[in-house]
Amino acid sequence: MKKMKKVIIIFALVLIILVALAMICSLYEKNKPTYNAEYFGITEIKSQTDFDNDGIDDYTDILQGAKLQIPLNPKYKSAYYQGGYPPENEGVCTDVIWRALKNAGYNLKDLVDEDIKNNVKAYPRVSRETRSKHRF
Numbered sequence: 001m002k003k004m005k006k007v008i009i010i011f012a013l014v015l016i017i018l019v020a021l022a023m024i025c026s027l028y029e030k031n032k033p034t035y036n037a038e039y040f041g042i043t044e045i046k047s048q049t050d051f052d053n054d055g056i057d058d059y060t061d062i063l064q065g066a067k068l069q070i071p072l073n074p075k076y077k078s079a080y081y082q083g084g085y086p087p088e089n090e091g092v093c094t095d096v097i098w099r100a101l102k103n104a105g106y107n108l109k110d111l112v113d114e115d116i117k118n119n120v121k122a123y124p125r126v127s128r129e130t131r132s133k134h135r136f
Helices: 002-031 058-072 095-103 108-118 128-133
Strands: none
Touching: 058 095, 095 108
8 A cells, every 4th residue: 555655646746847947848848939030120021922922021931931941850861853753751952942932922943944945055965865755
């Protein structure tokens, strides 16, 4: 009986400590400072364009798209992906860029394909085979 009472007391103490830690963490998160352009004395620049008509200017939309990539932490793979884009849980050098642009409604691959088509001489490494495969 004494042993059971001891276990209950230890369990209650551990529970109290865990609840106290959770409350401390919650208070810290609630009072954690946030930093924005104004805090650093930086003038925010807004785009005059809202390409995807979502009510958010493109500069802000692109920045938000980049920030959305941070918690995803995709696995880096140095590989070529047929069709141009890796799965969401994988990434290569430029993925944060095209994913951020996608958040504002831009498709970087389509934009590059169109530019190659219209300015093929500016892309000396694009072969005839590549052009025929990718509709340039």
